[in-house]
Amino acid sequence: MDSSGATIDLTGDDPSVRARIADRLAAFPFTRVDPPDTRRAAVVIAVTSVDGVHGIWLTKRPDRMREHPGQYALPGGRLDPGEDDIDAGLRELHEEIGVTTGRDDVIGRLDDYPTRSGYVMAPIVVWAGPDRVTALNEDEVATLFFIPMDEVAVEPRFISIPESPRPVIQLPIVGALVHAPTAAVIYQFAEVVLAGRATRVDELEQPVFAWR
Numbered sequence: 001m002d003s004s005g006a007t008i009d010l011t012g013d014d015p016s017v018r019a020r021i022a023d024r025l026a027a028f029p030f031t032r033v034d035p036p037d038t039r040r041a042a043v044v045i046a047v048t049s050v051d052g053v054h055g056i057w058l059t060k061r062p063d064r065m066r067e068h069p070g071q072y073a074l075p076g077g078r079l080d081p082g083e084d085d086i087d088a089g090l091r092e093l094h095e096e097i098g099v100t101t102g103r104d105d106v107i108g109r110l111d112d113y114p115t116r117s118g119y120v121m122a123p124i125v126v127w128a129g130p131d132r133v134t135a136l137n138e139d140e141v142a143t144l145f146f147i148p149m150d151e152v153a154v155e156p157r158f159i160s161i162p163e164s165p166r167p168v169i170q171l172p173i174v175g176a177l178v179h180a181p182t183a184a185v186i187y188q189f190a191e192v193v194l195a196g197r198a199t200r201v202d203e204l205e206q207p208v209f210a211w212r
Contacts, residue, residue: 005197010054010149017054018107018127021047024193025108025125031200033112033120041119042089043076043182045189046099046128047107048146055148056189057097057133058174058182062142070142071210072178074185075099078119085109085122093126096141098134101126110188111200115181116211123185125193145174153190156183158204166205180206 008024010017034040046057056074063070075096079088086106093099110123136144151173158167169184170177178186184201191199 005195008194008196014049014129018047021125021127021193022107024196025110028108028110028192028198030109031111031202032122033114035114035120038114038118038120039078040085040088040122041076041078042085042092042122042124043074043185044089044093045074045110045123045125045185046093046101047125048099048128048131050131050146053148055146056152056186057099057128058145058147058178058186059096059141060143060145061140062138072174072176072182074123074182076121086124089122089124090126093128096137097144098136099128099132101128105129110185110192111202113181113184113201116206121181121185123189125189147173147186149194152186153194156187161205161208163208164205166203168207169201169204179210180204181210 008020059073061071061073075093076089077092086103090101105127106124107127108125113121115121154171154173157170161168169180171183184204188199188201191197
C-alpha cells in the first residue's frame with residue numbers, strides 16, 4: 001500500500017486505470033472473518049464508466065422487500081450452495097442490474113464486514129467496463145445510481161448512538177445519507193483505492209434500523 005496516501009490517477013485509457021486500481025488492491029491485505037452463527041454474502045463494487053467518467057454502481061432496494069426494504073446497497077446477496085464469494089458476487093451483479101462479468105474481471109477484494117443482521121459481507125471489486133447495464137431486476141432494485149469517483153471519495157460523517165460504543169458512518173451521497181454496511185464498504189474502497197490508505201472499517205457501526 002502506498003504509505004504516502006497519494007490520490008490515484010484516474011485519467012488515461014481504461015486498461016491503465018484498471019491496472020492502477022488493481023495495483024492498489026493487490027497491495028492491500030484484506031481480512032477474511034467467519035464468526036460463528038453467520039451466513040456469508042457477497043457484494044460487488046463494480047467499477048464502470050459513463051461518458052468517460054469512472055465510478056461505481058449503487059442500488060436502492062424496493063420498499064416491499066422482506067429484508068432491508070428501501071435501503072441503499074451494492075449489488076450482492078447470500079451465497080448459494082456450492083458458490084464461493086466471487087461466484088455469488090458475479091451472479092448477483094448479473095441478476096440485479098444485468099451486468100455480465102467473469103472471474104477474470106475481479107481486480108481485488110476488501111475486508112469482510114460482519115453485519116448486525118447475521119451475515120458476513122465479502123466485498124468483491126470488479127472491473128465492469130463502460131456502462132453495460134442491460135436490465136434492472138425490479139424485484140430487487142428500485143433505483144440504480146451511478147456514483148462518480150469524486151462522489152465516492154466524499155467526506156464521511158460519524159455519529160454516536162446510545163446502543164453502541166462504535167461510531168455510525170454516514171456517506172452524504174445520491175442526495176441522501178447512506179449507512180453501513182454499504183457505507184463502510186464504499187468508504188474503505190475510497191480509502192484504499194482512491195486515497196492510497198490502508199484503512200480498516202471493522203470498528204464502524206450500522207444504524208439500529210439496519211440491525212434486523
